[in-house]
Amino acid sequence: xxxxxxxxxxxxxxxxxxxxxxxxxxxxxxxxxxxxxxxxxxxxxxxxxxxxxxxxxxxxxxxxxxxxxxxxxxxxxxxxxxxxxxxxxxxxxxxxxxxxxxxxxxxxxxxxxxxxxxxxxxxxxxxxxxxxxxxxxxxxxxxxxxxxxxxxxxxxxxxxxxxxxxxxxxxxxxxxxxxxxxxxxxxxxxxxxxxxxxxxxxxxxxxx
Numbered sequence: 001x002x003x004x005x006x007x008x009x010x011x012x013x014x015x016x017x018x019x020x021x022x023x024x025x026x027x028x029x030x031x032x033x034x035x036x037x038x039x040x041x042x043x044x045x046x047x048x049x050x051x052x053x054x055x056x057x058x059x060x061x062x063x064x065x066x067x068x069x070x071x072x073x074x075x076x077x078x079x080x081x082x083x084x085x086x087x088x089x090x091x092x093x094x095x096x097x098x099x100x101x102x103x104x105x106x107x108x109x110x111x112x113x114x115x116x117x118x119x120x121x122x123x124x125x126x127x128x129x130x131x132x133x134x135x136x137x138x139x140x141x142x143x144x145x146x147x148x149x150x151x152x153x154x155x156x157x158x159x160x161x162x163x164x165x166x167x168x169x170x171x172x173x174x175x176x177x178x179x180x181x182x183x184x185x186x187x188x189x190x191x192x193x194x195x196x197x198x199x200x201x202x203x204x205x206x207x208x
Contacts (some may be wrong), residue, residue, distance in 0.1 A: 011056050016055075017055055020041065020045045020051075020055060024034070024041050026044065028108060032072045063120065066108070074136075075135055076108075077098060078139055082196055086124075087150075088150060088152045089152070089194070089202060091146070094192040095143060100170070100177070100190060109132060112128035112129055113129045113171065116180070140166050140167060141160050144157065144159040152202060153203065157193060160166045166197060169196075169197075174186075
């Protein structure tokens with residue numbers, strides 16, 4: 001459940017909430033958390049400060065709600081992408097590739113994971129990063145469980161802990177690309193990661 005839904009359980013988001021989130025996302029993307037003022041958000045959303053504070057008690061909570069909405073867009077996209085793979089390894093590979101491309105294009109999410117001081121830092125960045133780790137690791141864990149049910153992913157693997165580890169490995173690959181520290185292309189790095197994931201997670205066939 002998102003922060004907006006927790007504040008107003010059982011109700012559909014009202015138009016002012018949509019406008020607030022849209023305006024906040026626009027300002028945060030352009031100027032970051034620290035350089036965005038509440039009155040700039042309310043002016044762009046055409047709402048009063050009192051209306052904004054009905055939904056979000058602080059600018060930090062509003063930022064985290066924006067992050068959650070961005071992550072939700074990503075998970076919706078990935079749910080479609082990984083459903084198209086014909087094997088567990090292909091689904092995992094598609095998930096990693098989709099995440100790499102999404103984070104390469106989404107500076108707001110990437111900055112909160114990287115701790116980019118120009119856009120967000122400190123406790124808010126840590127919480128925003130954890131939101132992303134939890135959601136994406138859960139997607140990976142679900143793909144692993146599906147593979148176990150199909151008999152192609154090793155049954156002794158714990159999907160949750162393996163999902164968290166694979167997220168960190170995948171994010172390390174993407175981060176190196178974003179920072180320009182990789183000597184290989186993103187496609188080459190992802191291919192190597194997918195090979196490692198396949199070797200480590202797939203059921204080993206016995207040969208005689």
